[in-house]
Amino acid sequence: MGRVSDEKQRLMDAVLDLIWSGSYGSTTIDDICEKAGAKKGSFYYFFDSKAELAAEAVEANWLNHRAEFDGIFSATVPPLERLKQFCDFTYRFQREIKSKYGRVLGCPQASLGSEICTQENVLQKKIQEIMDQKRKYIESTIRDAHAAGVIHAPDPAAKARMIFAYYEGLLTQARIQNDVEALRESASGIFAMLGVKDKKAVAA
Amino acid sequence: MGRVSDEKQRLMDAVLDLIWSGSYGSTTIDDICEKAGAKKGSFYYFFDSKAELAAEAVEANWLNHRAEFDGIFSATVPPLERLKQFCDFTYRFQREIKSKYGRVLGCPQASLGSEICTQENVLQKKIQEIMDQKRKYIESTIRDAHAAGVIHAPDPAAKARMIFAYYEGLLTQARIQNDVEALRESASGIFAMLGVKDKKAVAA
DNA sequence: ATAGTAGTTGACTGTTTAGTCTAGTTTTCT
DNA sequence: AGAAAACTAGACTAAACAGTCAACTACTAT
Numbered sequence: 014m015g016r017v018s019d020e021k022q023r024l025m026d027a028v029l030d031l032i033w034s035g036s037y038g039s040t041t042i043d044d045i046c047e048k049a050g051a052k053k054g055s056f057y058y059f060f061d062s063k064a065e066l067a068a069e070a071v072e073a074n075w076l077n078h079r080a081e082f083d084g085i086f087s088a089t090v091p092p093l094e095r096l097k098q099f100c101d102f103t104y105r106f107q108r109e110i111k112s113k114y115g116r117v118l119g120c121p122q123a124s125l126g127s128e129i130c131t132q133e134n135v136l137q138k139k140i141q142e143i144m145d146q147k148r149k150y151i152e153s154t155i156r157d158a159h160a161a162g163v164i165h166a167p168d169p170a171a172k173a174r175m176i177f178a179y180y181e182g183l184l185t186q187a188r189i190q191n192d193v194e195a196l197r198e199s200a201s202g203i204f205a206m207l208g209v210k211d212k213k214a215v216a217a
Numbered sequence: 218m219g220r221v222s223d224e225k226q227r228l229m230d231a232v233l234d235l236i237w238s239g240s241y242g243s244t245t246i247d248d249i250c251e252k253a254g255a256k257k258g259s260f261y262y263f264f265d266s267k268a269e270l271a272a273e274a275v276e277a278n279w280l281n282h283r284a285e286f287d288g289i290f291s292a293t294v295p296p297l298e299r300l301k302q303f304c305d306f307t308y309r310f311q312r313e314i315k316s317k318y319g320r321v322l323g324c325p326q327a328s329l330g331s332e333i334c335t336q337e338n339v340l341q342k343k344i345q346e347i348m349d350q351k352r353k354y355i356e357s358t359i360r361d362a363h364a365a366g367v368i369h370a371p372d373p374a375a376k377a378r379m380i381f382a383y384y385e386g387l388l389t390q391a392r393i394q395n396d397v398e399a400l401r402e403s404a405s406g407i408f409a410m411l412g413v414k415d416k417k418a419v420a421a
Numbered sequence: 422a423t424a425g426t427a428g429t430t431g432a433c434t435g436t437t438t439a440g441t442c443t444a445g446t447t448t449t450c451t
Numbered sequence: 452a453g454a455a456a457a458c459t460a461g462a463c464t465a466a467a468c469a470g471t472c473a474a475c476t477a478c479t480a481t
Binding site for chain 4: 218219220221222224255256257258259262263
């Protein structure tokens with residue numbers, strides 16, 4: 014009972030947008046409220062602090078994106094093609110962001126995580142969890158590829174860490190340089206790390 | 218003429234330390250002054266803003282570190298061994314940082330760059346310059362390795378971008394997870410990207 | 422229809438912050 | 452020694468900021 018509203022959701026949308034297009038530190042509670050069209054009182058009705066809002070927002074956002082990942086990494090798709098699709102998706106997504114915001118914004122978890130990891134413990138834990146999950150998509154793909162005999166990867170977890178670091182590193186470079194083209198090379202880099210020879214076969 | 222002091226240098230040291238162990242946004246001018254043992258008046262005597270101080274500090278710090286890089290990437294060392302040494306150095310360095318600060322802090326340029334790139338234009342330009350220079354060390358090493366016939370890399374610039382993204386990505390992961398061990402795999406990842414087979418030969 | 426619950430408002434407080442300004446001090450050069 | 456340059460001190464202002472509160476409004480379940 015009682016009235017209902019979408020103000021909580023609007024606050025969560027606003028904080029993500031501001032952090033991603035700027036930074037955590039440059040985002041004030043007043044900014045968030047203004048962007049969400051909410052008043053301070055509402056903010057503190059729903060959340061105790063900026064960190065708590067950010068943690069909830071990051072979590073909710075990830076749950077939304079996970080559906081997309083599940084599609085890309087579907088077990089019905091040949092493993093190496095999953096990786097290719099993942100790279101293509103990332104490129105298209107960042108391109109879209111750039112045309113919308115005028116900037117390449119990279120990976121929200123990585124920029125936020127790197128910024129706050131020494132200061133906001135709860136938020137940092139949440140981000141680490143999400144990144145672990147992201148990495149798992151890659152890990153299971155590699156395991157499948159190894160099982161299918163298309164690559165040699167006796168330690169899928171290690172290979173996944175490697176590829177994930179490369180993938181995130183590319184996104185960070187893309188953000189800093191505001192250049193989406195750096196992302197076009199991602200698939201070929203990943204395949205080089207996996208020791209894939211016949212790259213044309215994957216694209217087909 | 219007039220008196221001399223090291224307060225400018227102390228301010229530059231302080232700002233780097235605070236940004237690296239925390240973040241740009243969480244570092245206030247008061248914090249910087251306190252850490253440097255300086256007063257506000259001195260700060261504004263030397264610098265116009267936090268961004269300007271940070272830009273000068275980042276630049277000066279890089280000039281210091283460059284000597285170390287020049288040694289590691291000396292043309293007298295076989296190319297693949299340079300890369301190995303580079304990885305080893307990074308691991309040792311981050312280990313030392315962790316024992317000093319209790320945290321892995323990763324790459325100062327990457328975290329700062331990712332945080333401020335949409336907001337502080339001058340600082341962002343400076344960081345991009347430094348990262349370009351870092352990448353050049355790798356690029357020329359790859360060119361040498363290709364010329365020596367130890368790897369096949371007809372496009373050294375592209376390969377360098379790839380390796381640099383991976384290297385920076387690993388450092389970011391290490392910072393977020395506060396885990397230096399992730400960095401132990403860096404050399405093997407780089408060699409995988411370069412298609413090096415006989416990795417034992419490099420280590421020797 | 423109404424009572425109770427969920428959500429909203431905006432003015433208010435106190436603190437932190439950036440940035441200024443003037444009067445000082447220390448050094449170097451001649 | 453004395454002038455001028457280079458630097459330091461710290462009190463001050465104004466703005467930005469986080470966080471509080473009591474009164475108010477809208478909804479919903481019974």
